[in-house]
Amino acid sequence: MLTFAHLWCFAFLPLPWLLRLALPAQQRHEVSVRVPFGSRLRKVLGQPGISPIKRTDWEGAILNSLIWLCVLTAVARPQWVEPPVVKEVPTRDLLLLVDLSGSMDQEDFQNSAGKKVARLDAVKEVLSEFLEKRKGDRVGLVVFGDAAYLQTPFTTDLKLALDLLAECEVGMAGPRTAFGDAIGLGVGLFDEDSDRSKTIIALTDGNDTKSHLPPVEAARVAAQRDITIYTVAIGDPTTVGEDKLDEQGLKDVASEAGGKYFFAADREHLAGIYDELNKIETNQIQTVSHRPRTDVYYLPLLAGLCLSILNKAWLARRGRRNHSSHQRHHHIRVNPVTGEMEVAA
Missing domain, CATH: 3.40.50.410 (von Willebrand factor, type A domain)
Known part of the structure; x- marks a missing residue:
């Protein structure tokens, strides 16, 4: 039978969401390169700007929730209770x-x-x-x-x-x-x-x-x-x-x-x-x-570590794939006749 020595630890389950509501993430807009013809470039490319590489919100929420749940489960000290010894x-x-x-x-x-x-x-x-x-x-x-x-x-x-x-x-x-x-x-x-x-x-x-x-x-x-x-x-x-x-x-x-x-x-x-x-x-x-008790806290801790490693590996693979797609964009050149910017094939 599985039991927890510190079951009250699960009361901290909503803590990350409460902190997110109380302390929202700071929004920062930094300009990497300034060019006088930036607006013309965006018009030619037909793009509003370079968007950051990110997942959909529900994917990140599920992974982070699972990792947090694994950490709390380990802290609650799960124990496997053996049959009674009389x-x-x-x-x-x-x-x-x-x-x-x-x-x-x-x-x-x-x-x-x-x-x-x-x-x-x-x-x-x-x-x-x-x-x-x-x-x-x-x-x-x-x-x-x-x-x-x-x-x-x-x-x-x-x-x-x-x-x-x-x-x-x-x-x-x-x-x-x-x-x-x-x-x-x-x-x-x-x-x-x-x-x-x-x-x-x-x-x-x-x-x-x-x-x-x-x-x-x-x-x-x-x-x-x-x-x-x-x-x-x-x-x-x-x-x-x-x-x-x-x-x-x-x-x-x-x-x-x-x-x-x-x-x-x-x-x-x-x-x-x-x-x-x-x-x-x-x-x-x-x-x-x-009734002998065996601590099994390392199992949820190991599960959380594996989820975290898989999360980082998925982000790295997604980032490389998006970077490759950006490199395959057409080159921009200036038309010598009209003096307009255009996308070269």
Whole structure:
């Protein structure tokens, strides 16, 4: 679509005609050669005088009008507007905390095919389905064991997040659980001045055995920065020792950070938890569009230049043709008998 950045420039279209009316051209009559028998020459030639070489008025008006229109069109800055380019703007920063401690290797979950798989494999499978629905979010991934590590920084490339999640293995971050340190690392990853919603989803099957920062204290810091934490407990609540499931601690973390606690006994429960999270954390997609503009002012400018060159070339050719016709006039001589001027053949 063609548009003009300065459409008001076309208001100057009648300006040359207004100037011509207000400031008419000065008429000057200059004599090139004075001869005492000029009137006799004109009488013999039968011509009132030498007329200047000129075109008819309508030809000049049309050419000059077209040139002026081309100049005004270029000054108005014509632009070709391209189809809109739509971009999705993230409305939420979603951080996943995934426990990679040794107990995540227990095969007490069933996958979608009904086969017994490790807890981490079930988490990967359900997380993949969950992330595919998070279009419009920025997703990050933190894994933790003896310490917490950033696996994926915040990104809108969900495929990248899924690929890096698939590379996670049990024990790669250590056998124990530093849940509090993982929350602390996650809190530091969020932009404090961002208007996006900030959410953490933590998946763990054990109590905190290695953190320097207690999980509840880390949750309080998160709440102060408007970060919501949802905790998902994975494991057997009857387990004792270091691998026991600290349900109360996970409930306290979720409560401190304004989130909710969930317990996943098997893959079906885990999938149901993500369905509920999808309802709680409604996925709002904000889009912005931009229509690229390309300046094409050079086209009318080029057209005006071509018209001006053609105009000058036409005038030069017309002038040479008229000059040749004047040179073909008969010569004037004085009759020796009568003393009168006459045109010689």
